[in-house]
Amino acid sequence: xxxxxxxxxxxxxxxxxxxxxxxxxxxxxxxxxxxxxxxxxxxxxxxxxxxxxxxxxxxxxxxxxxxxxxxxxxxxxxxxxxxxxxxxxxxxxxxxxxxxxxxxxxxxxxxxxxxxxxxxxxxxxxxxxxxxxxxxxxxxxxxxxxxxxxxxxxxxxxxxxxxxxxxxxxxxxxxxxxxxxxxxxxxxxxxxxxxxxxxxxxxxxxxxxxxxxxxxxxxxxxxxxxxxxxxxxxxxxxxxxxxxxxxxxxxxxxxxxxxxxxxxxxxxxxxxxxxxxxxxxxxxxxxxxxxxxxxxxxxxxxxxxxxxxxxxxxxxxxxxxxxxxxxxxxxxxxxxxxxxxxxxxxxxxxxxxxxxxxxxxxxxxxx
Amino acid sequence: xxxxxxxxxxxxxxxxxxxxxxxxxxxxxxxxxxxxxxxxxxxxxxxxxxxxxxxxxxxxxxxxxxxxxxxxxxxxxxxxxxxxxxxxxxxxxxxxxxxxxxxxxxxxxxxxxxxxxxxxxxxxxxxxxxxxxxxxxxxxxxxxxxxxxxxxxxxxxxxxxxxxxxxxxxxxxxxxxxxxxxxxxxxxxxxxxxxxxxxxxxxxxxxxxxxxxxxxxxxxxxxxxxxxxxxxxxxxxxxxxxxxxxxxxxxxxxxxxxxxxxxxxxxxxxxxxxxxxxxxxxxxxxxx
Numbered sequence: 001x002x003x004x005x006x007x008x009x010x011x012x013x014x015x016x017x018x019x020x021x022x023x024x025x026x027x028x029x030x031x032x033x034x035x036x037x038x039x040x041x042x043x044x045x046x047x048x049x050x051x052x053x054x055x056x057x058x059x060x061x062x063x064x065x066x067x068x069x070x071x072x073x074x075x076x077x078x079x080x081x082x083x084x085x086x087x088x089x090x091x092x093x094x095x096x097x098x099x100x101x102x103x104x105x106x107x108x109x110x111x112x113x114x115x116x117x118x119x120x121x122x123x124x125x126x127x128x129x130x131x132x133x134x135x136x137x138x139x140x141x142x143x144x145x146x147x148x149x150x151x152x153x154x155x156x157x158x159x160x161x162x163x164x165x166x167x168x169x170x171x172x173x174x175x176x177x178x179x180x181x182x183x184x185x186x187x188x189x190x191x192x193x194x195x196x197x198x199x200x201x202x203x204x205x206x207x208x209x210x211x212x213x214x215x216x217x218x219x220x221x222x223x224x225x226x227x228x229x230x231x232x233x234x235x236x237x238x239x240x241x242x243x244x245x246x247x248x249x250x251x252x253x254x255x256x257x258x259x260x261x262x263x264x265x266x267x268x269x270x271x272x273x274x275x276x277x278x279x280x281x282x283x284x285x286x287x288x289x290x291x292x293x294x295x296x297x298x299x300x301x302x303x304x305x306x307x308x309x310x311x312x313x314x315x316x317x318x319x320x321x322x323x324x325x326x327x328x329x330x331x332x333x334x335x336x337x338x339x340x341x342x343x344x345x346x347x348x349x350x351x352x353x354x355x356x357x358x359x360x361x362x363x364x365x366x367x
Numbered sequence: 368x369x370x371x372x373x374x375x376x377x378x379x380x381x382x383x384x385x386x387x388x389x390x391x392x393x394x395x396x397x398x399x400x401x402x403x404x405x406x407x408x409x410x411x412x413x414x415x416x417x418x419x420x421x422x423x424x425x426x427x428x429x430x431x432x433x434x435x436x437x438x439x440x441x442x443x444x445x446x447x448x449x450x451x452x453x454x455x456x457x458x459x460x461x462x463x464x465x466x467x468x469x470x471x472x473x474x475x476x477x478x479x480x481x482x483x484x485x486x487x488x489x490x491x492x493x494x495x496x497x498x499x500x501x502x503x504x505x506x507x508x509x510x511x512x513x514x515x516x517x518x519x520x521x522x523x524x525x526x527x528x529x530x531x532x533x534x535x536x537x538x539x540x541x542x543x544x545x546x547x548x549x550x551x552x553x554x555x556x557x558x559x560x561x562x563x564x565x566x567x568x569x570x571x572x573x574x575x576x577x578x579x580x581x582x583x584x585x586x587x588x589x590x591x592x593x594x595x596x597x598x599x600x601x602x603x604x605x606x607x608x609x610x611x612x613x614x615x616x617x618x619x620x621x622x623x624x625x626x627x628x629x630x631x632x633x634x635x636x637x638x639x640x641x642x643x644x645x646x647x648x649x650x651x652x653x654x655x
Contacts, residue, residue: 110556
């Protein structure tokens with residue numbers, strides 16, 4: 001293998017990018033750098049501007065303000081057909097009137113490749129997506145998952161500078177989505193092509209990205225590697241959007257070593273990790289992930305000095321195969337969500353339980 | 368369990384009855400009439416003979432009218448196609464808020480009587496019509512230009528009648544094309560025009576094909592524009608039928624001409640369907 005030169009940390013760069021539709025601002029003064037060879041996910045609810053950002057990079061929308069750079073070159077005025085990008089659309093966008101071969105060869109035809117090279121490259125691309133020998137079929141003869149792989153082959157065969165994927169898995173059903181996600185991930189790593197992946201599915205984002213960019217209302221809320229964004233969410237939105245979080249209002253009491261002690265609404269005291277600097281008396285929000293609780297029967301609870309513990313009654317539960325999701329009602333009517341692995345006998349509705357959580361799993365955010 | 372497959376037919380039965388009694392039965396009458404004899408006195412005598420058909424092909428007069436009709440129909444289809452595709456494509460592409468309003472304007476002619484619409488062209492193209500009047504007023508011409516009572520005027524009248532059919536047929540077809548297909552083509556290296564040629568245009572062909580056929584068939588059967596806007600040489604086959612049946616009350620011969628037109632159009636539609644493959648194109652396009 002050829003040794004790669006040092007990777008460009010800002011292979012794709014958005015600088016002060018903004019997009020307005022009349023009075024509606026879809027993307028607000030955004031700066032973002034995407035390192036070479038990485039897979040970056042733009043994650044957010046619909047209407048957060050993630051697709052608009054992708055479409056501006058693709059050249060399908062024009063930014064109202066700001067500049068876009070690929071490999072350090074400003075591409076604002078480069079028309080789409082000269083940008084050398086591979087785009088994967090949500091609905092595959094295969095040409096229904098062309099054979100699979102012609103679909104995949106389409107980009108090569110406009111790069112004036114010779115017949116022989118074209119044939120060789122198309123065959124290689126079809127092998128890469130594990131669909132050799134389907135060249136003479138029509139797109140309608142393939143299943144959804146296969147069509148999406150052909151779309152992938154069509155995009156990578158032109159050796160694009162950047163691969164753009166706009167919710168490519170959302171049209172597939174659950175099981176297929178999982179496979180396809182892994183496949184895209186493997187393919188991206190094998191090819192080393194810089195990839196931008198737009199999704200509203202946190203699991204997709206967390207499982208395959210080198211970097212996750214969480215967006216809302218046209219702003220970047222947080223960017224970082226998946227663990228960072230998941231474990232150290234910097235605000236309520238990110239903590240709420242990724243995974244299942246509980247939010248408890250609290251007031252800062254005092255500093256205790258690395259932790260802060262806080263008073264909750266029902267006057268219980270908890271120790272928690274501050275995300276930021278807080279002073280005594282500050283109103284804060286304590287975030288606890290549903291998976292971080294440990295449940296036990298209340299009768300079995302052995303009190304410990306300085307533990308974070310809640311007592312309540314199982315109000316509702318839903319069995320999800322490997323895990324059980326419990327909704328526990330505390331004495332002050334607050335309902336906490338806990339997800340535990342299935343033990344021998346799951347708790348039942350009405351059971352009195354305690355919920356313990358480690359100090360480092362309680363994080364304090366600005367209220 | 369009872370077989371309930373006949374149930375949907377109840378919904379269809381009123382229209383089927385209407386089509387049968389109001390269309391199929393009268394057409395059968397026409398075909399029967401076409402074999403009858405016409406006595407010199409003017410009375411129709413029931414018979415079974417091909418004299419009326421033979422009369423049609425006796426000399427070149429009647430077939431030449433048929434050929435004129437086919438030529439005018441092809442010219443109309445061609446012009447409709449060009450003048451219809453462009454607005455249909457505009458409707459497909461535009462994101463303007465005016466789009467519903469503009470669509471209504473396309474259909475507006477349907478709300479005005481066909482005769483009135485056709486007659487109004489006399490006020491525009493006539494010797495003292497709008498165009499000649501304005502041109503003479505500003506001194507571009509001294510004598511009025513003869514724009515009426517020729518084939519051009521007839522085609523003009525046909526166009527204003529048939530354009531909406533063409534536009535709507537093409538638009539419906541275009542509207543079903545996913546816009547990301549053209550975007551995909553452009554991202555793979557096509558210019559706007561190349562993407563149109565490679566993707567949008569071929570995928571709109573079913574609508575183009577249906578629109579062309581509709582315009583062709585409607586033109587072949589129309590008699591008002593040639594009657595009102597055409598001259599003596601611009602008679603089309605439907606005018607001939609009209610004259611035989613209404614003018615000279617020669618039902619047998621009029622019926623024979625009608626039958627000839629019917630057979631010709633049926634053959635054309637069948638062949639067209641077979642080789643242009645409307646159903647085939649649809650099959651390719653539908654995903655399941």
